[in-house]
Amino acid sequence: xxxxxxxxxxxxxxxxxKRGVGSGGFGEVYFATTDAGKEVALKRVHHNSDVEMRGxxxxxxxxHPNLVALFDIKYDDDDAGWIVMEFxxxxxxxxxxxxxxxxxxxxxxxxxxTAIAEAVGYLHQHGIVHRDLKPGNVFDDGGIVKxxxxxxxxxxxxxxxxxxxxxxxxxxxxxxxxxxxxxxKEVDIYALGVILYEMLTGRVPxxxxxxxxxxMKHLTDLPEVSGLPxxxxxxxxxxxxxxxxxxxxxxxxMHRGLGSVLKWDNHAKLPPVLPKPHRHHLGTVVxxxxxxxxxxVLQATVVEHGVVTGDAxxxxxxxxxxxxxxxxxxxxxxxxxxxxxxxxxxxxxxxLLLVLQTRWLLLSGVLLGMVYLIYFVIRNTVSALSGTRxxxxxxxxxRPVTSQNxxxxxxxxxxxxxxxxxxxxxxxxxxxxxxxxxxxLLLSSIVVGVLSLVMLIAAGQPIDGSIDxxxxxxxxxxxxxxxxWVVLMSCKFWEGDAGEPLSRRxxxxxxxxxxxxxxYFGGDFLSVTLDPTVGDQLSSDPMLRNVYPTSLFEENGGPxxxxxxxxxxxxxxxxxxxxxxxxxxxxxxxxxxxxxTAVGALFLPLPLPWGLMIAVTTSxxxxxxxxxxxxxxxxxLKRKAMQV
Amino acid sequence: xxxxxxxxxxxxxxxxGGFLVCLSPQAILGQALPACDVDIPLSADVSRRHAxxxxxxxxxxxxxxxxxxxxxxxxxxxxPLRDGDRITLGKSMQIEFTQPHALSATARLxxxxxxxTQPAAxxxxxxxxxxxxxxxxxxxxVCREWTRDVILFRRSDxxxxxxxxxxxxxxxxxxxxxxxxxxxxxxGNDFSVALETL
Numbered sequence: 001x002x003x004x005x006x007x008x009x010x011x012x013x014x015x016x017x018k019r020g021v022g023s024g025g026f027g028e029v030y031f032a033t034t035d036a037g038k039e040v041a042l043k044r045v046h047h048n049s050d051v052e053m054r055g056x057x058x059x060x061x062x063x064h065p066n067l068v069a070l071f072d073i074k075y076d077d078d079d080a081g082w083i084v085m086e087f088x089x090x091x092x093x094x095x096x097x098x099x100x101x102x103x104x105x106x107x108x109x110x111x112x113x114t115a116i117a118e119a120v121g122y123l124h125q126h127g128i129v130h131r132d133l134k135p136g137n138v139f140d141d142g143g144i145v146k147x148x149x150x151x152x153x154x155x156x157x158x159x160x161x162x163x164x165x166x167x168x169x170x171x172x173x174x175x176x177x178x179x180x181x182x183x184x185k186e187v188d189i190y191a192l193g194v195i196l197y198e199m200l201t202g203r204v205p206x207x208x209x210x211x212x213x214x215x216m217k218h219l220t221d222l223p224e225v226s227g228l229p230x231x232x233x234x235x236x237x238x239x240x241x242x243x244x245x246x247x248x249x250x251x252x253x254m255h256r257g258l259g260s261v262l263k264w265d266n267h268a269k270l271p272p273v274l275p276k277p278h279r280h281h282l283g284t285v286v287x288x289x290x291x292x293x294x295x296x297v298l299q300a301t302v303v304e305h306g307v308v309t310g311d312a313x314x315x316x317x318x319x320x321x322x323x324x325x326x327x328x329x330x331x332x333x334x335x336x337x338x339x340x341x342x343x344x345x346x347x348x349x350x351x352l353l354l355v356l357q358t359r360w361l362l363l364s365g366v367l368l369g370m371v372y373l374i375y376f377v378i379r380n381t382v383s384a385l386s387g388t389r390x391x392x393x394x395x396x397x398x399r400p401v402t403s404q405n406x407x408x409x410x411x412x413x414x415x416x417x418x419x420x421x422x423x424x425x426x427x428x429x430x431x432x433x434x435x436x437x438x439x440x441l442l443l444s445s446i447v448v449g450v451l452s453l454v455m456l457i458a459a460g461q462p463i464d465g466s467i468d469x470x471x472x473x474x475x476x477x478x479x480x481x482x483x484x485w486v487v488l489m490s491c492k493f494w495e496g497d498a499g500e501p502l503s504r505r506x507x508x509x510x511x512x513x514x515x516x517x518x519x520y521f522g523g524d525f526l527s528v529t530l531d532p533t534v535g536d537q538l539s540s541d542p543m544l545r546n547v548y549p550t551s552l553f554e555e556n557g558g559p560x561x562x563x564x565x566x567x568x569x570x571x572x573x574x575x576x577x578x579x580x581x582x583x584x585x586x587x588x589x590x591x592x593x594x595x596x597t598a599v600g601a602l603f604l605p606l607p608l609p610w611g612l613m614i615a616v617t618t619s620x621x622x623x624x625x626x627x628x629x630x631x632x633x634x635x636x637l638k639r640k641a642m643q644v
Numbered sequence: 645x646x647x648x649x650x651x652x653x654x655x656x657x658x659x660x661g662g663f664l665v666c667l668s669p670q671a672i673l674g675q676a677l678p679a680c681d682v683d684i685p686l687s688a689d690v691s692r693r694h695a696x697x698x699x700x701x702x703x704x705x706x707x708x709x710x711x712x713x714x715x716x717x718x719x720x721x722x723x724p725l726r727d728g729d730r731i732t733l734g735k736s737m738q739i740e741f742t743q744p745h746a747l748s749a750t751a752r753l754x755x756x757x758x759x760x761t762q763p764a765a766x767x768x769x770x771x772x773x774x775x776x777x778x779x780x781x782x783x784x785x786v787c788r789e790w791t792r793d794v795i796l797f798r799r800s801d802x803x804x805x806x807x808x809x810x811x812x813x814x815x816x817x818x819x820x821x822x823x824x825x826x827x828x829x830x831x832g833n834d835f836s837v838a839l840e841t842l
Contacts, residue, residue, distance in 0.1 A: 006829050007656040007838030019656035019838065031662065039764055089766070142758045 003028055004044070011076050015042060015084075031087055040071065041088070045081040053081050059128060059150055066119035068139070068148035088146055093135035093195070103202045112138070113196055114255065115145030120192060121251040123150055124185050131183050133191035134173045135198065171214040172204040176242050179215060186244035189254060193239025193247075200228055205240060231261035246332075327592030353602070364598060364612065367458035368591070371451065371620065417637040418584055421629060424637075425583065426496035436627050437492045443625035444484040451617045452477040459609040475528040476613060479519045483618035486511045487572070488626060491581035505573045512572030516565040548605045559606055567606040571615055574600050580619060581626035588628040594619045652683060653826070654765065654840040657777065660787045661766035667798075670698040671770055673733065676762030684768055688737040688759040695733060697725070699772060702749040704741070706731065730756070744782050748774045752784055773798055777837065790835050796824070805830050 003020030005028075010016050014035055021029045021041060030042045045053060053073065060070050069086040076082060093112060096104065104112075116138055123130055130150050137149040175190035197205045205224065206217035225237045235257040241247050248254040335343065354361065452473055457463055461472060490511060494504065552563040559567070575597050579585060594616060601615030602608075629637070651667035666683050674693040676685030682693060691710040698705050704725040706712065712719050713732035725731075729741040738757040743749065749772035755761075761768065769775055769784055777785040778793030794807045805811065805828075806821035812831040813822045824830065826841035 002834070002836065003658050006836070007658075008827065008840065018654075018840075019660075019662055020658035020836075022659055031656075033763070037763070089760075089764070 003030065005030060011044075012042065012074055012082050015040070017042070039087045041068075041085045043083040043085060045083060055128070055150075056083050059123075059126075062122070062126060064119055064122045066115040066145055066147055067122065067150065068146045085148070086146075088139040088141040088148065090140040090142060093138040093140075093145075093199075096140070097135050097198060097202065101202045104199045109196075109199045112140075112145050112199065113192075113258070116147055116195065117192060117251045117255040119145075119147040120188050121255075124188070124251060129183055129185055130188050130191075132173075133188055133195065135195060138195075171211045171218075172206065174215070174218060175244065176215075176219045177244055179219070182244070184244055185249070186247050189239050189247045189249075189251065190244075192251060192254060193236050196232065196239070197223065197225075197228070197236050200232055200236075229261070231258065324591050327590060330592070353599075363458060363460075363609070364616075367455065367616070370454055370458060374450065374454065417634065417640070420640050421584055421637050422497060428496075433492060437488065440488050440625045440627060441485055444488060444621040445481050447621040447624050448477050448481040448484060448617055451620055452480060452613075455609075455613040455617060459613060471526040471528050475523050475526045476610075476617070478522055479515075480614050480617040480621065482515055482518055483568075483572075483614065484621040484625070486515060487577045487618070487622050488581055491578045491626065494578050495581070495583055499578060501576065504576075504578055508577060509569050509573035512569035513565055515572065516568035517561075519568060520561045520564040552605050563605045567601075567604040567611060570604045571597075571601060571618075575619075577622065580622045583627045583629050585623075585628065589620070589623045593623065652842045654763065654842060655769070655775075655785070656838040656840065657785060657787060658836045658838075659789065660777075660785065662764065663767050663769055663785060664761055664765040665769045665771050665775065667771055667803075670696055671768075672696045684753070685762045686733070686737060686759060687762050688734065688757075690734040690737055697751075697753075697770060698722075699749065699751075699770065702772070704743075704751055704770070710734070725751075745776055745784060746782070748772060748776060748784070750775055750784055771796070787835065792832070794830065794832070794835070794837065799823075807832060 003023070005011055005017045005020075007017060007019050012032075015032045016035075017030045017032045019031050021031050023029065027044045030044070031039070032042045033039055045056075056070060056073055060073065062070065068088055070083060071086065072084040074082045074084060096108070096112075100108075116133070120130060120133065128150065130147070132149055133147070137147060139146050139148060173191040173194045175187040177184075178187055194204055197203075206214055206221060208214035208217055219242070223237065223240045225233050225240075228236055235254060238257070239247055239254055248257065455476065456469075456473055461469070463469060487508075490504075490507060548563070548566070552560055552566065554560050580593055580597075597615045597619040598612055601611045604611055606614070653665050653667070655663045655665050657663070664684065668683065671683040672693055673684045673686060673690070673695050674680050674682035675690050676682075676687050677692065680692045686694075694710045695712050696707045696709070698707060705722045706714065706719070706725055707722045708719050711734055714723055714725075714729060716730075725741050727741070727743045731739040731741055733739065736757055737759050738755065740754045740756050742752050742754070744752060751770040751772075753768040753770070755767075767785075774795055774797040775785070776783045776793055776795050777787050777790070779786070779788055779790045780793075783793065792807060792809060794805060794811070796803060796805050798804070803824050804821055805813065805824050808820060809832070810820070811818055811822060813824055814828050816822075824839065826839065828839050830837045830839075
């Protein structure tokens with residue numbers, strides 16, 4: 001590294017340069033002594049960097065133990081500005097990180113992060129955004145962590161927010177909105193998130209060959225946070241949110257978010273992922289693989305399912321609730337990344353649906369709530385039963401899956417585990433496949449039976465023990481069961497590969513038409529009338545009536561055979577059912593998926609509530625009964641994938 | 645006690661650090677006070693003249709005048725130093741003694757406690773025949789970004805500097821090696837080192 005000023009020169013009166021220290025940001029930094037022997041760092045600022053001089057002037061009297069102190073600003077004979085600063089002799093966080101390629105010890109993370117967050121909080125409280133936070137700008141000065149180079153900072157105050165067009169900083173730590181020239185406090189929070197991620201794992205969340213690649217990843221990719229220890233994961237994810245408004249608003253708030261993990265006792269290097277096994281507790285393994293095609297991480301969150309206390313809600317994430325959350329965050333991410341035209345049209349459709357179908361949306365909400373309640377009770381009963389059966393041996397499944405060192409394993413992973421799983425599925429024998437299928441069919445008929453009754457009650461159909469009621473129930477259950485059966489059977493052939501959507505849709509369309517015939521004649525046989533006068537006057541459906549040709553409906557407003565065919569054929573070919581029956585689907589049951597199916601059904605010409613009920617029942621039955629590779633099996637597959 | 649006129653210099657290595665180089669075969673460690681005439685002036689709670697490190701052939705011996713702990717043990721007689729030794733002067737000043745390079749007897753003192761010399765240096769070099777700066781970890785002064793070594797060596801009471809591939813000393817170019825003066829500046833295409841004789 002070459003420096004403009006040699007040792008022994010005095011470009012600035014009263015200071016003697018001893019050596020160059022480094023160059024960064026807006027100029028070279030030197031180690032120098034004053035005539036009296038005070039050691040200082042001198043930063044020479046290039047002529048055109050008015051920005052920095054303004055920022056430095058603003059910060060000149062800042063006092064904080066975790067900030068590199070600024071002493072003065074001076075100008076040499078060439079009118080170049082010099083910032084006189086405290087000389088920090090220790091190593092930078094960059095050096096420390098390089099020493100720990102697998103992540104720093106917890107104790108050190110706590111020490112560094114607390115200090116950095118406090119310094120950043122101080123800057124923010126004084127109206128300054130650092131804008132160039134990175135490990136190379138943070139130093140350990142005899143045990144005290146100090147943040148430097150905040151001369152680059154610029155005040156936050158309103159109008160100035162956008163006028164800085166130069167893009168500065170290191171790409172790995174740059175928030176996505178910096179590309180738009182937005183430099184709010186949030187860019188520091190984002191950088192804090194990146195630094196925390198790097199301290200935990202030894203690597204930055206977004207790596208790339210070129211600056212463009214890195215910037216693109218910051219704009220579009222989701223950080224792989226599932227490998228981070230409990231307590232850190234959520235905080236890092238929030239700090240790295242693409243939307244500045246979704247991040248923490250203050251560094252202190254982010255630090256508070258880490259409260260429990262930072263207070264962890266000094267003996268633990270990292271907060272243990274696995275709580276101490278209890279004698280009567282049964283370990284349940286849940287894999288966080290919501291963000292689908294990322295490089296796989298072998299890191300399981302092991303949760304304890306409190307059988308003795310029965311407090312399942314408090315201690316273990318329940319898969320449907322998790323699915324809802326995951327779906328929500330996926331939707332949020334999609335929403336933020338999508339074009340505003342798309343956003344507008346989605347909004348318009350949503351409003352339209354809300355206005356036209358208020359009653360049905362409300363009803364669906366209540367309905368789903370009831371289904372969830374039933375499911376919740378069943379789940380707890382089942383797990384309580386299996387808990388007693390396996391006694392206290394549950395810990396056998398819990399121990400080996402907690403990986404001490406997720407980063408190391410992550411690096412070794414070459415083949416996605418899904419690929420291994422597909423091969424396994426392909427190689428499955430006929431007998432095994434047949435057994436699986438018949439089990440799924442049986443299970444689906446039970447699910448359909450329960451759900452159909454729930455649906456009828458929720459839809460306000462008269463439950464009076466009359467023949468009519470039984471006819472409606474039988475029709476709904478039979479049709480939904482037939483639907484789930486044909487889906488399960490078709491998908492059984494397809495589980496060996498990811499497949500080609502168009503041909504699958506075509507096959508399903510054909511199957512759906514057959515299903516439509518069966519539904520129509522079945523209804524005829526049972527004398528079930530789906531005309532809008534049955535049950536509820538409001539079930540008449542003016543919107544669909546206007547969209548579809550009148551030939552689809554009979555004179556009394558009920559659906560004709562054609563309408564059945566359009567509905568059933570449409571339902572099977574529009575929705576990607578093979579995804580719902582795929583053993584590799586992220587969660588066994590996804591409300592998001594069932595909701596999507598229901599929305600699809602709203603646009604098909606079978607009067608409400610029938611169309612909606614059939615779609616929801618079928619989708620739920622398919623998902624709940626189709627085989628699903630569970631947590632421990634996934635881990636096994638991941639291990640296998642790593643050995644390939 | 646017999647003392648030769650001391651020869652010391654500061655070696656300022658750009659982007660790496662500053663080092664105090666002692667050229668005499670013996671170096672006295674003591675407190676950094678204007679009146680204290682020592683080779684290695686320490687800003688530490690030590691005696692005015694606390695101890696001396698002396699080189700015999702390729703070996704170093706520490707001669708304790710005040711409290712010196714070596715490998716956790718109080719020493720009262722001169723004791724040979726071994727590579728990697730930890731020396732405690734007084735109650736708190738801790739020094740790590742190493743002889744990193746196999747082909748050179750030169751020793752390096754690094755302060756492992758939060759102490760420093762006066763004027764401040766990142767380490768002290770007790771230079772025998774040669775002092776090697778370069779990217780490898782076993783060099784006396786490790787300069788990670790450099791692409792080649794620079795060797796300072798003695799030749800008939802004169803310091804020389806050698807670096808394969810050409811160097812510039814005080815503005816003049818040399819093929820491989822060049823004599824250096826008390827305040828010379830040595831430059832290559834990606835490095836620069838300055839001497840400041842005290």
